[in-house]
Amino acid sequence: MTKRIFRAIFGLAMVMMLAVVGLVLGMMYDYFSAEQRDELRSQAVYVGAGIQANGLDYLVQMDHPGDRITWIDKDGVVLFDSKANPANMDNHKKREEVIAAFQNGEGFSERYSTTLSEKTVNYALQLENGTVVRISTVTNSPITLFFTLTQPLAIILVAAILISVFLAFQTAKNITKPINSIDLEHPEMAVVYDELTPLLRRIAVQNKQLYQQMRELKRQKQEFDTITSNMQEGILVLDAQGDVLSYNLGALHLMGIEAPKEQANVFSLNRSEGFRRCVESALTGTHREENIQVRGKFFQLFANPVHQDDTLAGAILVLFDVTEREEREKLRREFTANVSHELKTPLTSISGFAEIMKNGMVGADDVPRFAGKIYDEAQRLIQMVQDIIKLSKLDEKQTGMEKETVDLERLIRDVVKRLEPVAQTKGVSMTVSAEPAYFMGISQVLQEMVYNLCDNAIRYNRENGKVHISLENKENEIIISVSDTGVGIAKANQSRVFERFYRINESRSKETEGTGLGLSIVKHGAVLHNAKINLTSELNKGTDVTLSLPK
Structure with a gap:
């Protein structure tokens, strides 16, 4: 100054x-x-x-x-x-x-x-x-x-410059010294010449107004940050040129990006065609929605223009993670296709046998055999429908029952008792080693889980094979393990056996008369109880499935 x-x-x-x-x-x-x-x-x-x-x-x-x-x-x-x-x-x-x-x-x-x-x-x-x-x-x-006249003028000019420099410096010093000594936070306390008094009074008023405005802005920013930082949805605020003005942590997390630098353009964050269409539309004053895919996840993007005094001031982008919804839709489509295919097989068999009997092509001696075939296919169909209903309830987490304290040792022994006739028919021996353990869960679902694991161990076992069920009560979790000496599962198929209707070998599946939904029910039951499933298997040596139930 x-x-x-x-x-x-x-x-x-x-x-x-x-x-x-x-x-x-x-x-x-x-x-x-x-x-x-x-x-x-x-x-x-x-x-x-x-x-x-x-x-x-x-x-x-x-x-x-x-x-x-x-x-x-x-x-x-x-x-x-x-x-x-x-x-x-x-x-x-x-x-x-x-x-x-x-x-x-x-x-x-x-x-x-x-x-x-x-x-x-x-x-x-x-x-x-x-x-x-x-x-x-x-x-x-x-x-x-x-x-x-240059020479005398030069002498006069130099002398005048020196005098002017000295006088100007002294005058400037005398003017600025009181101004520089002013405490801007408390200007009313400064000792200055009378000409500066109105200025100090004005500074004091401005300080008060600025303090109130800054306090209000800080409060609003804290409210905005508190709201947006706890949102799972992503929010991006842009100016009219497409530069990022504000964002929340949800946007960074969903898009998998680092915090943008100052004056970063929104297109540097994502360059996909759908994202660009959506942003460009909002920056021209039109609302637009797009479904985009980022790093294998699906998002629904809403872009809304922001107007201020009839002038386009920018845009707001809102990101919703719809990956789970898309996956559910995909599963529903696959499930519908699989159900149609699986239901068609027993219905076709029933229809075929019934048509033969209707046309009188079956002798009296063969009627019981054909009726037995129809009965078996009908039972398979009923079992499949029951399993589908169970899966639907587990999908929606609607089992119709409240959680209760379940005696897991008794539950396992009851399941083994129910399956003993089936195991004897297959020539499979079943053994149990269980510690007393109680778990807060849904008894019927837990029973279905253990039943399906044991049923699979019997179905896909060898003659004179063995099935062993163990129950361990540890400090932080309860371990249920079902192991068999069956045909085993190849490593390429181990990651898919819990999918609905997935069959490792179609011909073998028909022989065992399974619905292809048993392990899928186990998986959904584990999700319902926040449990973990671990499967280890080796071809021609057997399979071991472990359930870890957190206490």
């Missing part, structure tokens, strides 16, 4: 000084010009008197006059010139000063030479005999006059 005031004062002093110098030079120039005119007039009168008395002889006998003397007759012909041969000179009747002399008795003119920086002053006087005598003198131009 001191430098700016110093420069202003110094500049003002220099301008004033240069103006004074220019004014003085102008006055001097005008003074010398007037003196010069009077001198030329006196000289012309004196020469004219000599011509009147002696004519041309007077002019010829003059001893090298300093100024140029020209004698012109009434027709403009040059009769005599002290600097040139009259015979070689043109007619002077049209010269400015000559014309004025013929008309008014005297004439005055000036002609400049920019090349020589000189000025020629001409004065013409009409004599009594009608002729005109002209006196011409060469004088310096204002620029030449200025340069002749």
Whole structure:
């Protein structure tokens, strides 16, 4: 601030000084010009008197006059010139000063030479005999006059600059010292000259207003940050050029990006076609929705334009993670297709057997066998429908039962008792090693889970094979393990056995008469109880499935 005031004062002093110098030079120039005119007039009168008395002889006998003397007759012909041969000179009747002399008795003119920086002053006087005598003198131009005074002016200028610098510095220091000592937070406490009092009063009022505004803005920002930071949805606020003004952590998390730098453009965050269409539409004033895919996840993007005083000020982007919904839709479509296929098989068998019997193509002895086939397919169909209903309830987490304390050891032994006839038919032996354990869960779902694991272990076992069920009560979890000595599962298929209707071998599945939904029910039951499933298997050696139930 001191430098700016110093420069202003110094500049003002220099301008004033240069103006004074220019004014003085102008006055001097005008003074010398007037003196010069009077001198030329006196000289012309004196020469004219000599011509009147002696004519041309007077002019010829003059001893090298300093100024140029020209004698012109009434027709403009040059009769005599002290600097040139009259015979070689043109007619002077049209010269400015000559014309004025013929008309008014005297004439005055000036002609400049920019090349020589000189000025020629001409004065013409009409004599009594009608002729005109002209006196011409060469004088310096204002620029030449200025340069002749350069040395004394330079000395004066340097002295004036030094004095101006000193005075400007002292003045600036005296002005800025009280201002620099002002405490802007408490301006009313400052000791300054009277001229600054209104300024200090204004600063105090502005401080109060700014404090209130900053406190309100801070409160609003905290509210906005609190709301948006706890939202799972992503929010991006853009200006009219598409630069990111604000965002929440949800947007960074969903889009898998780092915090954008200042003035980052929104298209640097995502360059997909759907994202660009949505943003460009909002920045032109039109609402748009798009479904986009980022890093394997699905998002629904809403882009809304923001108007302020009928002017497009920017846009707001809102991102919703719809990956789960899309996956559910995909599963529903696959489930519908699989259900249609799986239901078609037993219905086709039932329809075929019934048609044969209807047409009388079955003998009396074969009727029980055909009826048995129809019954078996109907039971398979009923079992499949029941499993589908169970899966639907588990999908929606609607089992119709509240959680209760379940005695897992008793539950396992009940399941084993139910499956013993099936195991004996297959020649499979079942053993149990269980510790007392109680778990807060849905008894029916837990029973279905253990039943399906054991049922699969029996179905896909060998003759004279073994199935072992263990129950371990650990500090933080309860472990239920079902292992068998069956055919095992290849590593390529282990990640898919929990999918609905997935069958490793279609021919073997038909032999075992399974619905393909058992392990899928186990998986959904585990999700319902926040349990983990671990499957280890080796071809021709057996399979071990472990359930980890958190306490």
